[in-house]
Amino acid sequence: MGCWAKLKSSGWVYPTTVLSLYGFFANCRVAEPFLTPYLIGPHKNISEEVLTNYLFPIWTYSYLAFLFPVFIVTDFLRYKPLIVLQGLFLVTNYILLCFAPGLPAMTFLQVNYAVVTSTEVAYFSYIYSIIPVEHYQRATGYLRSAMLVGYTFGASLGQMLVSLAGLDLFYINTITLGMVSIAFLISFWLPMPNRSMFFEGKKGVGSRPKKDRPCKENGPEAPVMDEDGAGLEEKKMEHDGSAGWFSGENVATAAHLLWKSFRESYSSRHLIYWSLWWALATAGYVQVFNYIQLKWDHIEPSATSSVYNGGVEAACSVVGAAAAFSVGFIKVSWAVWGELALGLFSAAGAGAVFLMAFTSNIWVCYGAYVIFKSCYMFLITITTFQIASNLSMECYALTFGINTFIALSLQTIITVIVVDETSLGLDIETQFIVYGSYYACISLLFLIRGTYTACVNQRRPEHIEAKEQEPSVEVISAQRF
Structure with missing residues (x-):
């Protein structure tokens, strides 16, 4: 008890430790790599066509519907309630998978899981509202590593x-239910933040330290100014704190800070180009990630063959993490060559997707998927590094929330046109040809842009030196975003 009390009083260590434990158990989903074989198999008996063209698109549409409202509510409720909610819906997700029969239950499952994914923003934003700013970088690394x-x-x-013990997939799902139940219980141990990043309640009025203000402007500790030149913090201090969460002043202040954060986040072409790749590539990546198990099952049906989905996903995580980690040791001026790297590695990813589309060998498809995912994790780390190096952590959270929303909107458009049974409703092989073509277009766009940027900067070496002096932030890539 003494050690635990000491941990709780240490300021940043306790919330970071508890949230890292939550992140570990919430993502320790033993059954996730085997979701498609489980749904297609005798337990749920859903056809591949229904799964591809009806069920999976429901998740995409629901995720898009929930994402923006959840982002606003997350900050308003100060993060912890949304993390608890995510844990609850994770438990519900696997209760449905284990015990709920029929297509209507699996339809509701997709909506339920959309709540889980839309609340991921709370996991990454929570820590910035409760620990000192000097620990942001280390805490972010721990959370993503967990x-x-x-x-x-x-x-x-x-x-x-599955391979060694021959355990039935139903019991794999029950084990996962136990893991996410532990995560749900851990979420209650998180301390409740006293403030949000944009909304201020009674306790928050005029009390935020300078370092914790939402975004840097003219330096990390510059005050947030309104159009009249008066500091918003000073105006808020003129009141006695009686204004509640729903006061007009509070909402107006939050809206003003959100707008200023948005303007900083997309204040330069450099940031816009990196964010554009982030949104375009993530939309394609998530689409491939969602449907790759169907592609594997199409090549080698799980009902008659051994399934190695879990091993492949584990290998992707290790190789992808190594690729992402290597970014910190590559001595390259990313401000000059980064966009060209985006184009080249996107081309490699496009080639891997085309290989997945045309091969009939499951091991070739597995290998191509590892290459594709590793390229994405390598590039998303560079992109995250480049964007975050120009922003404060609070703007970092807002920027990636907006980028995620744009990516999801693009993914929804792809789903509506390519996947949905009410539109083209393409088979899985043709879908992957479309995804490969989509990545090829991204590659061509950034090869052209990257070549132009490299040529311009080679002629202006002083411009290179200015960019290389920008501050840096070490970022470990998240598994999916």
Whole structure:
């Protein structure tokens, strides 16, 4: 008890430790790599066509519908309630998978899971509202590492249970139910933040330290100014704190700070180009991620063959993490060559997707998926680094929330046109040809842009030196975003 009390009083260590434990167990989903074989198999008996063209698109549409409202409510409610809600819906998700029969239940499952994914923003934003700013970088690394380790451990454990123990997929899902139930219980141990980043309640009025203000402008500790030149913090201090969460002043202040954060986040072409790749590539990546198990099952049906999905996902996590980690040791001026790297590695990803589309060998498809996912994790780390190096952490959260919303909107458009049964409703092989073509277009766009940027900067070396002097932030890539 003494050690635990000391941990709680240490300021940033306790919330970071508890949230990392939550991230590990919430992502230790042993059954996730085997979701498609489970749904297609005798337990749920859903056809591949229904799964592809009806069920999975429901998740995409629901996720898009929930994402923006959840982002606003997350900050308003100060993060912890949304993390608890995510844990609850994770538990509900696996209760449905284990015990709810029929297509209507699986339809509701997709909506339920959309709540889980839309509340991920609370996991990453919570820590910035409760710990001192000087610990942001270390805490971010720990949280993302916990997610990655949890996902890798879960995928590896699932593969061993399926291949070595011959365990039925139903019991794999019950084990996962136990893991996410632990995460749900851990979420209650998180301390409640006293403030949000944009909304201020009674306790928050005029009390935020300078370092914790939402975004930097003219330096990390510059005051947030309104159009009249008066500091918003000073105006808020003129009141006695009686204004509640729903006061007009509070909402107006939050809207003003959100707008200023938005303007800083997209204040330069450099940031816009990196954010554009982030949104375009993530839309394609998530689409491939969502449907790759169907592609594997199409090449080698799980009903008649051994399934190695968990092993492949674990290998992707390890190789992808190594690729992302290597970014910090590559001595390259990313401000000059980064956009060209985006084009080249996007081309490699496009080639891997085309290979997945045309091959009939499951091991070739597995290998192509590892290449594709590793390229994405390598590039998203560079992109995250470049964007975050120009923003404060609070703007970092808003920027990636907006980028995620744009990516999801693009993914929804792709789903409506390519996947949905009410539109083209393409088969899985043709879908992957479309995804490969989509990535090829991204590659061509950034090869052209990257070549132009490299040529211009080679002629203006002083411009290169200015960019290389920008501050940096070490970022470990998240598993999915």
